[in-house]
Amino acid sequence: MAQAKERSSIGPRKAPKRKTSDSIFYELTRSMCPVCKVIIDAEIHLKDGQVIMRKRCSEHGRFEVLISPDADGYLDQLRYNKPGDIPLEFSTEVKDGCPYDCGLCPEHKQHACLVIIEVNTGCNMACPTCFMDAGTGYNLRPDEVETMLDTFVRTEGDPEVVQFSGGEPTIHPQLLDFIKMAQEKGIRHVMVNTNGRRLVEDPEWAAEFCALNPMVYLQFDGFEEETYLKLRGESLLDEKMAALEVLQKHNINTILTATVERDVNEHEIPAIIKFGFKHPAVRGIMLQPVFHTGRHLEYLDPMNRVTIPELVQRIDDGMDGQIVKSDFVPVPCCHPSCQSIAYAYIEGEEVTPLARIIDVDEYLDYITNRVWPDAEGEIRDALAGMWSSSAAPGSDTMADDFVCATCNVDFRIPDNVAKHIFAITIKDFQDPYTFDIKKLMKCCVEIATPDGRLIPFCAYNTVGYREDVKKEIMMSRARERLERRANGSSAKEAAASSGDAD
Ligand code: SF4
Numbered sequence: 422m423a424q425a426k427e428r429s430s431i432g433p434r435k436a437p438k439r440k441t442s443d444s445i446f447y448e449l450t451r452s453m454c455p456v457c458k459v460i461i462d463a464e465i466h467l468k469d470g471q472v473i474m475r476k477r478c479s480e481h482g483r484f485e486v487l488i489s490p491d492a493d494g495y496l497d498q499l500r501y502n503k504p505g506d507i508p509l510e511f512s513t514e515v516k517d518g519c520p521y522d523c524g525l526c527p528e529h530k531q532h533a534c535l536v537i538i539e540v541n542t543g544c545n546m547a548c549p550t551c552f553m554d555a556g557t558g559y560n561l562r563p564d565e566v567e568t569m570l571d572t573f574v575r576t577e578g579d580p581e582v583v584q585f586s587g588g589e590p591t592i593h594p595q596l597l598d599f600i601k602m603a604q605e606k607g608i609r610h611v612m613v614n615t616n617g618r619r620l621v622e623d624p625e626w627a628a629e630f631c632a633l634n635p636m637v638y639l640q641f642d643g644f645e646e647e648t649y650l651k652l653r654g655e656s657l658l659d660e661k662m663a664a665l666e667v668l669q670k671h672n673i674n675t676i677l678t679a680t681v682e683r684d685v686n687e688h689e690i691p692a693i694i695k696f697g698f699k700h701p702a703v704r705g706i707m708l709q710p711v712f713h714t715g716r717h718l719e720y721l722d723p724m725n726r727v728t729i730p731e732l733v734q735r736i737d738d739g740m741d742g743q744i745v746k747s748d749f750v751p752v753p754c755c756h757p758s759c760q761s762i763a764y765a766y767i768e769g770e771e772v773t774p775l776a777r778i779i780d781v782d783e784y785l786d787y788i789t790n791r792v793w794p795d796a797e798g799e800i801r802d803a804l805a806g807m808w809s810s811s812a813a814p815g816s817d818t819m820a821d822d823f824v825c826a827t828c829n830v831d832f833r834i835p836d837n838v839a840k841h842i843f844a845i846t847i848k849d850f851q852d853p854y855t856f857d858i859k860k861l862m863k864c865c866v867e868i869a870t871p872d873g874r875l876i877p878f879c880a881y882n883t884v885g886y887r888e889d890v891k892k893e894i895m896m897s898r899a900r901e902r903l904e905r906r907a908n909g910s911s912a913k914e915a916a917a918s919s920g921d922a923d
């Protein structure tokens with residue numbers, strides 16, 4: 422009785438109120454600590470219409486990074502997740518687990534659509550944003566490049582695209598031999614990434630280079646002096662225009678590649694695309710939000726980084742309806758959040774996005790549309806060829822795919838269709854902040870190494886492979902130099918024959 426009396430004098434108990442979480446926990450993945458690079462769990466959350474990654478390193482604390490400003494689009498893009506094609510051969514075994522067994526190891530979920538060969542570490546520029554920290558190091562030798570090409574041919578059977586990169590590949594003394602070698606090995610498309618400086622400074626070499634007809638990815642970040650000063654450390658617009666003149670003179674299919682940095686050149690994107698539409702050499706634009714590796718490690722604010730949906734929106738806002746949001750479709754061969762492409766057919770002033778001629782979105786929806794009658798299966802294959810990392814705007818392959826894709830619609834196709842197709846590609850490369858193992862395991866863009874590995878690009882630049890490969894090459898060069906010296910060569914001869922960079 423006494424107890425009951427006591428309770429009633431206190432009154433009903435006030436239960437503490439539970440707080441609702443500020444986000445929806447969507448999925449668990451693996452990422453890395455941006456400080457020590459240790460692989461750690463990461464949670465993907467949906468919050469206020471955005472997608473964010475949250476992770477915690479036991480040493481360095483908690484990190485949060487913006488994955489996408491568009492949660493609906495992020496969830497919807499999974500429809501484009503195509504089943505991977507398995508390579509004919511793997512180069513490594515499963516031993517320590519992803520991402521330490523690259524590669525490709527038997528756990529990898531996709532073949533290599535595109536292989537990059539970095540022929541040197543040196544460059545004739547010194548950009549503060551350089552993701553590979555170009556500088557002194559090595560030039561690859563022909564035997565090493567041949568091993569890389571042979572690995573690509575062996576693992577793919579019918580390899581599609583090799584891209585020579587660097588450093589700055591055009592200053593490698595044997596780049597032209599490497600291009601010929603790739604072509605002789607039957608690789609369908611040979612591309613070269615360049616800042617364009619040698620094309621302008623060395624016309625004789627430029628003519629020889631262009632005679633081999635590679636596709637050129639020309640660094641081109643905008644039209645404002647401030648943009649080049651901030652991204653490249655020097656004023657460059659005149660040089661870029663001169664490089665484009667050279668490429669136009671030699672009829673070289675060119676893609677303008679812009680690095681996009683917050684508060685530097687996001688606003689220039691529509692102008693770059695409009696310029697590309699009109700320039701006779703330009704077959705496409707590649708937009709790459711800046712990623713933080715190499716010498717550009719510092720993030721001002723990981724929650725305010727440039728993303729694919731933001732760039733798509735900027736294009737939609739700034740292109741007067743020529744290209745809109747719905748013209749972009751995620752690329753199904755890699756993880757669909759890695760890149761998006763819009764194609765347009767250009768005829769004079771008229772721009773016709775492909776997604777408004779046929780329902781690309783429906784054809785490339787792999788989750789809901791499983792069974793296709795034969796004719797439509799062909800159309801789907803043609804579109805999959807265009808929405809792929811191996812797509813080569815301006816090539817006959819692309820023209821064939823375009824003709825096939827539009828065969829059932831009323832659309833006039835001229836003979837030289839390849840020159841009329843324009844691609845706008847946006848790639849969101851990963852850095853230690855945004856690193857997500859589920860994307861990496863389906864990567865279709867690999868960097869070849871002299872020891873016969875093909876390492877996914879985003880693993881190469883974040884996990885430590887770049888540093889390890891450089892160290893291995895430098896050590897083997899040093900050993901070779903010592904052996905040659907021991908056999909009586911002069912220091913200069915020994916350095917030259919071991920392929921050291923200038
Ligand atoms: S990224 Fe691919 S190749 Fe590398 S370890 Fe993971 S599964 Fe293997």
Ligand code: SF4
Pocket residue numbers: 544545546547548550551552553554555587588589616
């Ligand atoms: S970003 Fe390209 S051009 Fe600039 S320093 Fe690096 S390799 Fe050279």
Ligand code: SF4
Pocket residue numbers: 755756759760848849850851860861863864865866877878879
């Ligand atoms: S390189 Fe990076 S962004 Fe591109 S497909 Fe591979 S994982 Fe995705």
